[in-house]
Amino acid sequence: MNLPTVRRAFVTVGERQVHYRQAGEGPPVLLLHQSPASSAELEPLMRHLAPRWCVIAPDTPGYGHSDPLGPAQAQLGIDAYADALAALLDALGLPRAALFGSHTGAIIATRFAARHPGRVSALVANGILLNSAEERAELCANYFPPFVPDWAGGHLAWLWSRLRDQLVYYPWYQRQAARRIEWAMTLADIDHAARDLLDAGDHYRSAYRAVLDYDIAPDLPRLAMPTCLMVAQTDALVMYVPQYPAASERLSIELLPDFDALPAAVERFLLRQPALAAAVIRPDVPRRYGPGxxxxxxxxxxxxxxxxxxxxxxxxxxxxxxxxxxxxxxxxxxxxxxxxxxxxxxxxxxxxxxxxxxxxxxxxxxxxxxxxxxxxxxxxxxxxxxxxxxxxxxxxxxxxxxxxxxxxxxxxxxxxxxxxxxxxxxxxxxxxxxxxxxxxxxxxxxxxxxxxxxxxxxxxxxxxxxxxxxxxxxxxxxxxxxxxxxxxxxxxxxxxxxxxxxxxxxxxxxxxxxxxxxxxxxxxxxxxxxxxxxxxxxxxxxxx
Missing domain, CATH: 3.40.50.1820 (Alpha/Beta hydrolase fold, catalytic domain)
Structure with missing residues (x-):
């Protein structure tokens, strides 16, 4: 069976260049990756959805090959990322799209949907965390230390240990028996994650800081579009499911057995959305390339x-x-x-x-x-x-x-x-x-x-x-x-x-x-x- 082709491109958004992947034709579905990864991790999901939809997966600003929103040390809030996503839709000629986000991407997607509801026909948020102000402060203080090149190479030992620890503990820096998790990743997956973190450099902290400092709980019940909160039983973030808001006509909650079940679950949810089927994509919109x-x-x-x-x-x-x-x-x-x-x-x-x-x-x-x-x-x-x-x-x-x-x-x-x-x-x-x-x-x-x-x-x-x-x-x-x-x-x-x-x-x-x-x-x-x-x-x- 021939897999759908995933093509890569750049588009100029203001003074920044945004790198994205695109596959398929039809109503638009935008996919947002987790941090500190890139849109490359979403290629399997893109290929699963491409036979029915036009799937677009951008690199979040400062990650992959997209320019950052500001200096690595800038205190950017979640709204900066939500509004940057709105500017990207403008540059791509998309007045409205369905939205999927994973982990960090899920939280950015949720804030975007709350801030720009008319631009989202449906929302899938895979793996969100809901925690108290004290927990958010603790995470912000410890989750994303600076990542600066060291002549001796010590930062590389930290990077590799950090990526391995996140598979065994949540949060990764609380190395205690009570914090043990088992998140399966192959050596190739860890190696790819290392390259993603190297690509982001010290900018990896930006989206983490914005997401971990955002109180998502008030926005969830107010979402106006069909929304599904998904999470795999093997995901460390499944611990937050008891804190999810009650299901309603617009909000559904789906627990999946594992991460492999995610593509089919996303597809089923999107197929139930009549507003998405009626969406229009403008593939003839010229891409504004800068000198880059x-x-x-x-x-x-x-x-x-x-x-x-x-x-x-x-x-x-x-x-x-x-x-x-x-x-x-x-x-x-x-x-x-x-x-x-x-x-x-x-x-x-x-x-x-x-x-x-x-x-x-x-x-x-x-x-x-x-x-x-x-x-x-x-x-x-x-x-x-x-x-x-x-x-x-x-x-x-x-x-x-x-x-x-x-x-x-x-x-x-x-x-x-x-x-x-x-x-x-x-x-x-x-x-x-x-x-x-x-x-x-x-x-x-x-x-x-x-x-x-x-x-x-x-x-x-x-x-x-x-x-x-x-x-x-x-x-x-x-x-x-x-x-x-x-x-x-x-x-x-x-x-x-x-x-x-x-x-x-x-x-x-x-x-x-x-x-x-x-x-x-x-x-x-x-x-x-x-x-x-x-x-x-x-x-x-x-x-x-």
């Missing part, structure tokens, strides 16, 4: 692209380092914006782009060639960072007029290829103890300081190279974990092809920061500022 992100469909894959338009100039394709993403290029994109048209895609299997069968520099170059054609930019130049030099050179072989610029190319001499394995990353598969996070963190620390990265000695040190700050390591860790399925073999292929000898023979322009190996391996290397933001003026002048 969009998703393109190229050769059957969804590729993420950051694009900056300009009135004149030869387009420039910017390629991030292998194992990284276009997010690392944001300072450069901001500094070069307006100088010429800029395109910065996430390579396949990196960032927000789908993994594809393109596992070699040549195959990725073919995909990028198609992307340029779809973007109407068949005539362009390319700037590549790190090991993506191999992709740039493969693309130049397809487009002979291409001007290639390589920034801090990562390469080996042909004579060093027998030791190639020493230059590849350590195993990054998820480990039940979370050690894969620290392995990745250590790799990123040492990769640009030593060659090979795992041999820390005076003989292998790269003199003059600056250690990355903790914030940059955090960004790199997020990208590396996303790309880990493709990164080792793609890096191996790139290092085999784009050797120092091949780069020298290509005629590509090479720029590198002081202390980079390129200065000793190649002639005519141009100095590059250490900070990406300081490179914009120099690189913006790259013209044919």
């Amino acid at each position: 992100s969009k998703m393109l469909h190229v050769q059957g894959a969804q590729l993420h692209l950051r694009q900056h338009a300009a009135e004149a100039g030869r387009p420039l394709l910017l390629l991030h380092d292998l194992g990284s993403s276009s997010a690392a290029l944001l300072p450069l994109l901001a500094g070069m914006g307006g100088s010429r048209p800029l395109l910065a895609p996430d390579l396949p299997g990196h960032g927000l782009s789908d993994a594809t069968s393109a596992h070699t520099p040549e195959a990725i170059a073919e995909l990028l060639h198609a992307l340029l054609g779809q973007a109407g930019m068949r005539d362009a130049d390319v700037l590549a960072e790190g090991a993506s030099a191999a992709v740039a050179l493969a693309l130049a072989a397809r487009l002979p007029g291409l001007q290639v610029t390589l920034c801090n190319p990562r390469a080996l001499a042909a004579a060093e290829l027998p030791q190639l394995a020493q230059h590849l990353p350590p195993p990054l598969d998820a480990c039940s103890a979370g050690s894969h996070l620290l392995r990745a963190w250590t790799y990123l620390k040492d990769r640009d300081l030593y060659s090979p990265w795992g041999e820390r000695s005076a003989a292998t040190a790269l003199p003059g190279m600056q250690p990355p700050p903790a914030e940059a390591l955090q960004r790199g860790l997020i990208d590396l974990l996303r790309a880990r399925a493709i990164y080792p073999r793609l890096l191996a292929a790139a290092l085999r092809q784009a050797t120092w000898e091949a780069i020298a023979a290509s005629g590509a322009r090479v720029l590198a920061v002081p202390g980079h190996a390129a200065h000793t391996r190649l002639a005519g290397v141009q100095a590059l500022p250490v900070e990406r933001a300081g490179r914009a003026g120099l690189l913006g002048d790259l013209r044919r």
Whole structure:
């Protein structure tokens, strides 16, 4: 059986970009995820509902890939999230929709329904908590400590322990026998939750604070639309069911045996709502894209692209380092914006782009060639960072007029290829103890300081190279974990092809920061500022 396709997109809401998933056709149903997750967790429910409805699942502001509403330390209330949801419906051209929310999403959905009742045709709230002012204060004081990158990697040990503890205790920080629960999650689920929390960073606290500080009890009896409060018997929040308001003509309560019963229960409830069947969706509403992100469909894959338009100039394709993403290029994109048209895609299997069968520099170059054609930019130049030099050179072989610029190319001499394995990353598969996070963190620390990265000695040190700050390591860790399925073999292929000898023979322009190996391996290397933001003026002048 063919599963419904879930497509991803961005829409501009005010000054923010909101990332969302969409599947199916018909009356609109909006799904809100729990914290600190993203809309990815709702894909199974989306596919279950998509045959009958147009299902849309946004990333809550500050989570997944949606911009936050404000600084991480801002004291945002629940109404800020409810009103942001109203603004999203406006941007999507949806005057009204059915609403489903899970845990944090259920509470945001409930407040939205109470605050904007005319915009909700029906509401399903899965797993809500009702507690006293004292309990809310206690949760707000302990539930969401700051999550700040630590050079030593200590925050990663906390993250993994925090995610494991929430499966055994509720709340997660009250590690007592009386607080024991049993919430089943696979290692893959915990690993995915870790990546979600890394994505949110310190912003993960915002929605938690807004939700835990909101007294939901007065709003529940006043809801004007058909509402169902659902909760699984295996959910820690089932303890609050005795405090739910009494069922009424508009309000129903459904206890489910487990989480697997949720999709069918949501479907049954929605099928009973005549107002939803009469709802209208406007699929022709133009999406207001800013100069940031969009998703393109190229050769059957969804590729993420950051694009900056300009009135004149030869387009420039910017390629991030292998194992990284276009997010690392944001300072450069901001500094070069307006100088010429800029395109910065996430390579396949990196960032927000789908993994594809393109596992070699040549195959990725073919995909990028198609992307340029779809973007109407068949005539362009390319700037590549790190090991993506191999992709740039493969693309130049397809487009002979291409001007290639390589920034801090990562390469080996042909004579060093027998030791190639020493230059590849350590195993990054998820480990039940979370050690894969620290392995990745250590790799990123040492990769640009030593060659090979795992041999820390005076003989292998790269003199003059600056250690990355903790914030940059955090960004790199997020990208590396996303790309880990493709990164080792793609890096191996790139290092085999784009050797120092091949780069020298290509005629590509090479720029590198002081202390980079390129200065000793190649002639005519141009100095590059250490900070990406300081490179914009120099690189913006790259013209044919």
